[in-house]
Amino acid sequence: xxxxxxxxxxxxxxxxxxxxxxxxxxxxxxxxxxxxxxxxxxxxxxxxxxxxxxxxxxxxxxxxxxxxxxxxxxxxxxxxxxxxxxxxxxxxxxxxxxxxxxxxxxxxxxxxxxxxxxxxxxxxxxxxxxxxxxxxxxxxxxxxxxxxxxxxxxxxxxxxxxxxxxxxxxxxxxxxxxxxxxxxxxxxxxxxxxxxxxxxxxxxxxxxxxxxxxxxxxxxxxxxxxxxxxxxxxxxxxxxxxxxxxxxxxxxxxxxxxxxxxxxxxxxxxxxxxxxxxxxxxxxxxxxxxxxxxxxxxxxxxxxxxxxxxx
Amino acid sequence: xxxxxxxxxxxxxxxxxxxxxxxxxxxxxxxxxxxxxxxxxxxxxxxxxxxxxxxxxxxxxxxxxxxxxxxxxxxxxxxxxxxxxxxxxxxxxxxxxxxxxxxxxxxxxxxxxxxxxxxxxxxxxxxxxxxxxxxxxxxxxxxxxxxxxxxxxxxxxxxxxxxxxxxxxxxxxxxxxxxxxxxxxxxxxxxxxxxxxxxxxxxxxxxxxxxxxxxxxxxxxxxxxxxxxxxxxxxxxxxxxxxxxxxxxxxxxxxxxxxxxxxxxxxxxxxxxxxxxxxxxxxxxxxxxxxxxxxxxxxxxxxxxxxxxxxxxxxxxxxxxxxxxxxxxxxxxxxxxxxxxxxxxxxxxxxxxxxxxxxxxxxxxxxxxxxxxxxxxxxxxxxxxxxxxxxxxxxxxxxxxxxxxxxxxxxxxxxxxxxxxxxxxxxxxxxxxxxxxxxxxxxxxxxxxxxxxxxxxxxxxxxx
Numbered sequence: 123x124x125x126x127x128x129x130x131x132x133x134x135x136x137x138x139x140x141x142x143x144x145x146x147x148x149x150x151x152x153x154x155x156x157x158x159x160x161x162x163x164x165x166x167x168x169x170x171x172x173x174x175x176x177x178x179x180x181x182x183x184x185x186x187x188x189x190x191x192x193x194x195x196x197x198x199x200x201x202x203x204x205x206x207x208x209x210x211x212x213x214x215x216x217x218x219x220x221x222x223x224x225x226x227x228x229x230x231x232x233x234x235x236x237x238x239x240x241x242x243x244x245x246x247x248x249x250x251x252x253x254x255x256x257x258x259x260x261x262x263x264x265x266x267x268x269x270x271x272x273x274x275x276x277x278x279x280x281x282x283x284x285x286x287x288x289x290x291x292x293x294x295x296x297x298x299x300x301x302x303x304x305x306x307x308x309x310x311x312x313x314x315x316x317x318x319x320x321x322x323x324x325x326x327x328x329x330x331x332x333x334x335x336x337x338x339x340x341x342x343x344x345x346x347x348x349x350x351x352x353x354x355x356x357x358x359x360x361x362x363x364x365x366x367x368x369x370x371x372x373x374x375x376x377x378x379x380x381x382x383x384x385x386x387x388x389x390x391x392x393x394x395x396x397x398x399x400x401x402x403x404x405x406x407x408x409x410x411x412x413x414x415x416x417x418x419x420x421x422x423x424x425x426x427x428x429x430x431x432x433x
Numbered sequence: 434x435x436x437x438x439x440x441x442x443x444x445x446x447x448x449x450x451x452x453x454x455x456x457x458x459x460x461x462x463x464x465x466x467x468x469x470x471x472x473x474x475x476x477x478x479x480x481x482x483x484x485x486x487x488x489x490x491x492x493x494x495x496x497x498x499x500x501x502x503x504x505x506x507x508x509x510x511x512x513x514x515x516x517x518x519x520x521x522x523x524x525x526x527x528x529x530x531x532x533x534x535x536x537x538x539x540x541x542x543x544x545x546x547x548x549x550x551x552x553x554x555x556x557x558x559x560x561x562x563x564x565x566x567x568x569x570x571x572x573x574x575x576x577x578x579x580x581x582x583x584x585x586x587x588x589x590x591x592x593x594x595x596x597x598x599x600x601x602x603x604x605x606x607x608x609x610x611x612x613x614x615x616x617x618x619x620x621x622x623x624x625x626x627x628x629x630x631x632x633x634x635x636x637x638x639x640x641x642x643x644x645x646x647x648x649x650x651x652x653x654x655x656x657x658x659x660x661x662x663x664x665x666x667x668x669x670x671x672x673x674x675x676x677x678x679x680x681x682x683x684x685x686x687x688x689x690x691x692x693x694x695x696x697x698x699x700x701x702x703x704x705x706x707x708x709x710x711x712x713x714x715x716x717x718x719x720x721x722x723x724x725x726x727x728x729x730x731x732x733x734x735x736x737x738x739x740x741x742x743x744x745x746x747x748x749x750x751x752x753x754x755x756x757x758x759x760x761x762x763x764x765x766x767x768x769x770x771x772x773x774x775x776x777x778x779x780x781x782x783x784x785x786x787x788x789x790x791x792x793x794x795x796x797x798x799x800x801x802x803x804x805x806x807x808x809x810x811x812x813x814x815x816x817x818x819x820x821x822x823x824x825x826x827x828x829x830x831x832x833x834x835x836x837x838x839x840x841x842x843x844x845x846x847x848x849x850x851x852x853x854x855x856x857x858x859x860x861x862x863x864x865x866x867x868x869x870x871x872x873x874x875x876x877x878x879x880x881x882x883x884x885x886x887x888x889x890x891x892x893x894x895x896x897x
Contacts, residue, residue: 131704135697190784259515260720260749265728272730280703282729285696354728355693356720356749360510364693399688399697404660407689 130278132396138285140392141292142354145347146365147372147384148299149340155379156316157333159226160234162366163241166248167214167341169362171348173252174213176263176357179206179349185257194255203266203349207291210349211342218341222334245362253359263352288350295346299339300381308332316379371414377427386425390417488812491895492604493580496811501552503528503798504559504575504584506596507610511563512691513588513716515745516790520588520610521558522783523791527798528556529782536778537771537795540827543803550805557581561592563691563716568592569599576603582811583608585797587630588716588790589690590614590663597626604895606813608797611790613715613741615666618841619885624892625813627820627835629800629828629842630793631877633667634884636740636760637674639846639871644758645678648709648736652680655702655735657695657722658713660687666885667713667740683707688714688722695722699729709736720749727753742849744788747864752854754864760871761847763789763830765862772829786862796828800835814894831872838881839889843873 146168153161176182181198189195199205225244229237269287274280303309311332315322322329347365355361368391376387394413398406417425488494496502505524508517530536531554534546548554557579559571568586575581576599584600585608587593593612600607601623609617609628613636618628645652656671658664668685676682683705688698695714699722702710710731714722719739726737732753742759765776765786775795779787787795804819805811821837833844849865857864871877879886 131700135700138696139694185785258518259745260717262724262749262751264751272728272733279700280730280734281700282696282725284728354725356717356724358514358717360514396697400701403698404687404689407692 124277127278130275131281132393132400134279134281134285134289135396136389136392137289138282138392139395140388141288142347142351142365143368143372143391144296144385144388145292145350146344146369147376147388148296148381149343150369151373151376151378151380151384152303152312152336153226153340154373156312156336157226157230159230160237161226161241161340162238163221163225163244163248164340164344165362165366165369166245167218167344168348168351168365169245169248169252169359170217171210171214171345172263172352172357172361173256173348174345175206175210175349175352176261178209179203179266180264182256183261184255185259186253186255188254189256203269207346207349210345214345214348215338215342217345218338219334221341222337226337227330245366249359249362256359258359260356260358263357265353284353288354291346291350295343296381296385299343302339303336303381308335312336368410371410373424375414375417375424377421377424380424380426383424383426390425488810488815489896492606492813493576493582494812496552496582497580499552500555501549501811502579502581503554503556503801504572504579504581504586505556505794506559506561506568506571506575506584506586506592507794508563508588508592509558509560511561512718513563513611515749516588516611516716516743516788517561517563519745519788519791520586520794523779523787523794524556524558524585524798526779526782527795527802528554530778531799531802536775537799537827540771540774541799541803543806544799545806549802550809550811552811554802559586561586561588563589563592565589565591565595569595572596572599572607576605581605583801585610585794585801587611587793589661590617590666591661593617593626593628594621594662597621597623600625601892604813606801606816608801610793610797612663613667614663615670615885616662618839618889619666620888621662622839622841622889622891624817624840624894627797627800627840627842629796629833629835629844630762631760631844631846632841632885633663633670633740634879635846635877636667637670638877638879639760639848639869640671640738640740640758641674641678642876643848643869643871644709644738645675645680647758650679652708653683653706654680654709654711654738655683655705655707656685656711656713657688657698657702658685658711659690659715659718661690663715664688664690664713668711671711671713671740680709685711688718690718692718693721695725696729698722699726699731703729703731703734707735709738711738711740713740715741715743716746717749719746723750723757724753732756742851742865743790744786744862744864745790747851747857748859750851752857754851755853757851758868759849759851759865761789761849761865762844763792764847764849764867767829767867769829771827775829786860788862792829800825812896814896817894831870833873836881836886838891839886840891841886843878845873846871846877 177198184194269283315329372387376383398409507520530538538544538546561568583606587610590612597607607626658668712722737757739759742761808815808819824834826832831845848869
């Protein structure tokens, strides 16, 4: 392969690996940045996205203990992938609103450890509920017919159609959220609330509503990530926990509360992972942690984060 | 800690355990004797036959009470969790059959269906998390706290090797379930461990002639392998056997166990220009790597070989396994009585078709129980001697022999090829066609002084 092809290939691989991380990390980052809420249950939205997406796009077979007991064998709408991509973010947006109102809000003023405990607990509950109904066996989330197989880009190499599709979907979703946060009143209130929530309230703006919306938006993105990521990996109940750690690293590297930071952080983590897979494969799984540690040593608030000074 | 200190710690542990067990046994005998005096005669001891008392305390022998506890230590989490879940179902079925009859217990003359050697069978379970350290800790708890007289497990080989090493140290028998590394009955073999599963060396023997005949004898191949003992021995064996058939390895690349995303590795494999790609991955890793290889269109440029298959893995990969060669130890659709009896019992209990790891779990438990019955005691050295050299032909895969020299079963292997998705049938566990049942000793097997066995030194029985 030519040098140009190698560089292009590296870029495509990095984008493909980073896409899912970025989609999940953005929701984590904005809830952590705006609401100061450590939301490990965000990965539950990814998990819900995968399984609900499967039920909408295809049909979900149930083999879990509870499903067997109540005689539930299968359920699904078989509406296709695009329907799942349209509906799932709405479902997880709604779940995000409920979670903000009934789980997050009572814990906003509690210590980080309490927030971590309750949200990680929710993630485990969702995971085990899925196992009890759907079962623990891996499921194949078939790609849509129009994205099956590989595409040859001549001297630039041959790539999986689905990977290129994911990159496109991620770019559209991230850009939409970025424009929403930057150029709408809700986004303005959120950004102002992130800087100084007390001042926003004193100015007569109810910061709780935009915060509620932004929580839902983050959850919607995680749900969308589940739909696009589902066909890449074997689907098992633990995939939520599996995506949480790299997504959190992306937030740490990129800087809390910054969409641009999440994108840059995601690309950096993805590039390190892909680079190590090509050069030192045995180090590829630990390399992203070393990269995160190095970034934090130089910039403790992350690449795009702002250091807060305690008053 | 230095090697010397390690050795001392090990010796201390053994000494403490031996003293405690001996004291416990002495106490039990004393109390039983006292009870006997008070009752004016009769045999002491509780449960089982009185013959057990002729042997000294060793490991968790003698069993206290009238229940023998077995330990089933499987991966309930991690990349091999699906295999572990199926194994656990089969272990529980085996315990039920040993106590109440059914399944192979009704076919095997050594077993009664009324417990084992007069003892009711109970069990405890553990989660190895597909991690050797966790497996060892879980097994330690079973030995120390639950006083298991035998424990079993596997998936992965690293966990099996760790556990059988512990078994040797503690003088508690370990019956390997799913472990395919050459090391398990090679350089890491132990007297207190037995393996019915075949190994990577035998996979190489079975696969190489058939695959090279299918694809031609002058091919370049590329390997991606899971970076731990199993993957390392598989890639070594594939290299040895396929290069001896005239193929040429271009490269072999390690991938971390538990990787989700193989796309970069696969892209590199495609760019290598090789004709054939070996994916030495298993479990969820195998499902992911095969699916992603097909997703990237690699099957259009290269032939794919997955040296070790099983049903949960094939189910996870779906249509991606079409045309992919591999090996497996057993198939629920084989046409013989033990296979049908086991598959029917399993389906009746769990509503699903058993996988080959499930059969291994079931077989390991029953083989141990049968050896205890033949020995007339749970005393580990006697049970080991019964297992060594044991031959049987009622395990659903033809005649098998558990060799004395390395505790490796010599047996047949299935060479299989994946079916297209349209011909797969999840209800009957049919995901491939059996290309050939490579038989021992004609097609697979090796002498005690060659292959992995040449590196095996089993260690002591504990009663020397």
